Amino acid sequence: MRILLTGATGMVGRNLLEHSDAQNYVWLTPGRDKVDLRDRDQVRGFLKAEKPNFVIHAAGVVGGIQANIREPVRFLLDNLDIGRNVIAESRRAGVTRLLNLSCSCVYPRNAPNPLQESSLLQGEFEPTNEGYALARMAALKLCEAISKEDPSFAYKTLIASNLYGRFDSFDPSSSHMVPAVIAKVHAARFAHVAEVDIWGDGLARREFMLAGDLADCVLRAVERFDDLPALANVGTGEDHDINTFYSEIAAIVGFKGRFVHDLTKPSGMARKLLDVSRIAAWGWRAPTSLSDGLRKSYAFYQHDILNENIQ
Structure with missing residues (x-):
């Protein structure tokens, strides 16, 4: 299987690639010097040339509270462009399986905890990262719309808790x-x-999960994609x-x-505590x-x- 992994140089991407099961696949991991995901034409050209069988969308402009407060426009626009281009152009290229990685910021600020998938869009976002959350929600809903319009396209989303671990950013101006x-x-x-x-x-x-544990869940999801829920939280519980x-x-x-x-x-x-009962029923828990x-x-x-x- 040829898998396009966006965000391959980020924390999640690097943990995925160093997982022992990653060797079972051929990975396409273009950096920004080769494909700027904010540029639709570049994304379209890459997908047409490389023809992946599967897409794992892990890319995004990320940062902690300070960074989100300081640059709300960048966090909104860059992530909107990245999500739209990767997901919509994957559909255009005929990629029928896509796994979109989202985060718990998409939940309403006052949603009851633990956060259940049914609570999405049932209230306002947390103001300190509203732009980022809006962009991530748009990507999630685009995946749902594509699969609803044509069920042959299985575009699914995992909503991860806060992450930490190997390859994290320790820069105080941008770190979590x-x-x-x-x-x-x-x-x-x-x-x-x-x-x-x-x-x-x-x-x-706060709920924090080791990034290596998310990588393990994602690779299990690739192996068992057909029975993976269309939308599920992933965290420690x-x-x-x-x-x-x-x-x-x-x-x-x-x-x-x-x-x-x-x-x-x-x-x-x-x-911010995720209800992980859906992914647990599927057969995975953070170790x-x-x-x-x-x-x-x-x-x-x-x-x-x-x-x-x-x-």
Whole structure:
């Protein structure tokens, strides 16, 4: 099988490609220098020339709360263009199987937790990442519309929880919460700083899954695509408050200082926990615990990120 993987240089893409089962497929992994996914003509030309049998759409312009607040237009427009081009042009090229990877930001900010797939579009998005969420929702609905119009096109979506792990971004200007906290707490420990700040009161709850676990689920989905639900959440089924993430990371890093809350900063949604009963009934559960996953992520930061910066 020839699989086009968009976003192959991102965290999800790289975890997919290093999975032991990835060797069972031929991967098409064009970088932006070869195909700018925001350009419809480039996407159309690539699909026509390479003729993939399957598309995994994992590409997107991503970032944490700070990045989304700072550049809402880019997060909306770039992701709208990328999703529309990849999905619509795959249909035009006759690719009958496509797996669209989305994220939990598509759920309404006040939807009851755990978040069920039936809650989509039943309320407003979280304002701090509204543009990104709108674009991701548009891609999800486009997949649904294509399959509804012509059932021979099986275009399905997995909605992933927040991710962390190998190949994550630890740049504080663009990173998500877990890598940002790892970098901040590590720096505080080795600079002998006594205090580390936490945005908000730290009581907002989040579900984070190791990116390698999502890769495992995606490759299972490729193998068993016919019986995969058309729409399903993928996560750990467990959440923790922000303060717990800081405490767990501090213990792993060896930080002995204290935490202070900056109540002038936003906390984001109060809770984001996915209902994973649909994917569990299909036969998959996330295998990695939070503590094991955080240790793996910190090991990657130490051995790959810091060593790379020192060289």
